[in-house]
Amino acid sequence: MKYVKPAFYLFLVGNILLALAVELRYPQLAWLFLLTGPLLILGLWDLFQAKNSILRNYPILGHFRYLAESIAPEIQQYFIERHTDGTPISRNHRNLVNARANGESPTQPFGTELDVYSKHYSGIVHSAYPAEPLEEAPRIVFGNHQCSQPYSASLYNISAMSYGSLGDTAIKALSLGAKDGNFSLNTGEGSLTEHHLHGGCDIVWQIGTGYFGCRHDDGSFNSDAFVERAKKPEVKMIELKISQGAKPGHGGILPASKNSQEIADIRMVEPGTTVYSPPGHKEFHDAAGLLKFLRRLRSLSEGKPVGFKLCLGSKREFEEICEEMNRLEIYPDFITVDGGEGGTGAAPLEYSDSVGIPMRPALAFIHEELSRRGLRDKIRLIASGKVVTAFDVLRTLALGADTCNAARAFMLSLGCIQAQRCDTNECPSGVATTNPKYTRGLVVEQKRHRVTAFHEKTLEAVLELSAACGVADPRNITPDLLVHGTQWEGFADTTAG
Ligand SMILES: Cc1cc2nc3c(=O)[nH]c(=O)nc-3n(C[C@H](O)[C@H](O)[C@H](O)COP(=O)(O)O)c2cc1C
Ligand code: SF4
Incomplete structure (x- = not known):
């Protein structure tokens, strides 16, 4: 040189x-x-x-x-990566999603590639007396006694992703796919758009700290705008976002370059300006305020199920929320637990890598805490964080979730190749971009079927695997069926080459 x-x-x-x-x-x-x-x-x-x-x-x-x-x-992905390599989602799991999205029930030749003696290994215990699998996956009813419009949900749904982080063709394909497969699509904090409504599927409308789609010019909550959207029949539940796993405690930035007239109209912001959503909510600053705000949202939406999404941080703060639920007798209909391993369109590295409790310990803690305080039967738990395979779904249910959400798995079903350029607006597969040069590559009429097929084949596998464990209904799967490599660490072969 x-x-x-x-x-x-x-x-x-x-x-x-x-x-x-x-x-x-x-x-x-x-x-x-x-x-x-x-x-x-x-x-x-x-x-x-x-x-x-x-x-x-x-x-x-x-x-x-x-x-x-x-x-x-x-180069890494095409020439160097092994089947079990590849982050955030391994090549094996990406191939699995792809095969299921193609309507196949893939098989693995020649045995597992995982090190089953590794302490990181986890699995599930089968039964000598397998059950007969259910013909259809059970539905889960959301809405406690304080809600007047309960919603019957699928076990597996599309997690929050905004229009803006995903393009119009991706969201339309998700909406149509969810409609055909009878599961729900979460709008993400970028608000409800025509693209989400395109397929007529069930919608979970998410409201973040920017109150996009229901805000005044000063960024405060606008109840009239909220009512207008919340009363739409497609909107089945309202989710208030406190934090998300990839960037807990960090607000979002909508750069001026992405803030087109269309996006500005949807989000109710000034076009062509950079819009910051703050890290925390303006409408409340403590547990009591959060619960009262949720009660207000439920009343404004005429009794639709309301809940909040969080990535667990301080356990003490969560305990306070539970104490306040019992004191004020305000019970959210659901809580969505997002793990620190969660994805996003763009986040500062320190937040993605170092902030937020991972999904499984967070879920186990929250499930335990709600049960201990007599709240669990009033509140459904949704969990997200790399729930890609049928085993992931069963393990999440075993740890206390009622249903699971997935974001990146559904992106893979749309054709995402994990190029990890979601923050550049130049996504090669047309999924995470609003640039027409790329979104035109994603053909809605073709991808909608892949979204439906991926969901259908995953739930089929969930029912089959649950039955193999001797449990016909996956809702009855229990944590004692889970096994971990740490349980047989002493048997690991340390001499083999
Ligand atoms: C492109 C993209 C955009 C996202 N946008 C939002 C959002 O607007 N609101 C939110 O709460 N979570 C958002 N998330 C997080 C997901 O909803 C989900 O909680 C997280 O990625 C974990 O699920 P996964 O492992 O299945 O991807 C986004 C994730 C991705 C990949
Ligand atoms: S292909 Fe790459 S840029 Fe596009 S959604 Fe997937 S990871 Fe993001």
Whole structure:
């Protein structure tokens, strides 16, 4: 690499000699500048620009480093990754979603690739007396005695993803797929849009700290706008977002470049401006305030089920919410527990990597806490955080959830290839982008069937696996059926090569 700069100077001198030769004797060689000219301009620009030291030190060649870096994820995914590798979702699981979305019931040849002796291994105990699988997955009724419009939900539904983080074609395909498969679609905090309503599926309308779609100009809650949307028949439940696993305690930013007239109208903000949603809610600042606000939302929506989504942080804060529920006698209809492993369109690395309790311990704690205080029968639990396979669903139910939500698995069913460019508006599969150049690649009429098939095949597998454990109804699966590699750590083979 130390010869790059001298080589460039030689190239420069070569070009000067070429220019002299063309000028004095060989004008027919002028076409050579078509090849060398652009490189020369690029090299000179690299050499004199002040922003990038690699390019200043390694003119022209430095660009190859950035080119290689930009395609490293693809090289890793296509040529290096093993079946059990790949984050956030392993290749095996991505292939599983893809096969189920194609309507297949995939099989695995030659045995597991997992290290079943690893302490990270987890599984479930089958029975010598398998049950007869249910023909149809059970539905779960949401809405306690304080709710007047209960909703009967699927065991597996689409988690919150806003229009803006996903494109219009992706949301339309999800909406149509959910309608055909009779499950629900959560709007995400970006509010309810025509795209969500496109297929006529059941909708969970999420309200975040920005109160998008139900806000005044100063960012406070607008009850009239809320009522207008909440009364739509497709809206079956209202979810208030306190926090999400990928960025708990962090608000969102809608950059001015993404804030088109359409998005601004939907979210009730000024178009072309950068919009910040604050980390916390303006309408309440403590547990009592949260519960009173939920009661207000339930009353404004004429008794639809209301609940809140959180990634567990301080356990003490959650205990306070439970204490206040009993004191005020206000019972949310559901709580959505999102794990720290959750996904997002874009989040600061520190928040994704280091903030928020993972889903499984959070769910177990919340289930236990509600049960201990006599609240569990009034409140349904939804859980999300990499619930991709039938085993994931069963394990989540065993740990206390009534239903599961999935975001990235449904993105994979739409054709996401885990290129992890969701924050650039240049998603190659047209899923996480609003740029028509890419969204046109996602054909709604084709993808809607993949969404339905993925859901259907996953629930089929849930019923089958549950029956293999001797439990016909997956709602009755219990945590004692779960096993962990830590239980047989002493048997691990440490000598094999
Ligand atoms: C592209 C994208 C956008 C998301 N937008 C929201 C959102 O608006 N509100 C929210 O509560 N969660 C949002 N999430 C988080 C998901 O709803 C979900 O809780 C999380 O990704 C865990 O589920 P998963 O592991 O199945 O992806 C988003 C996730 C993704 C991948
Ligand atoms: S394919 Fe699109 S949606 Fe999937 S990870 Fe990449 S950028 Fe995100």
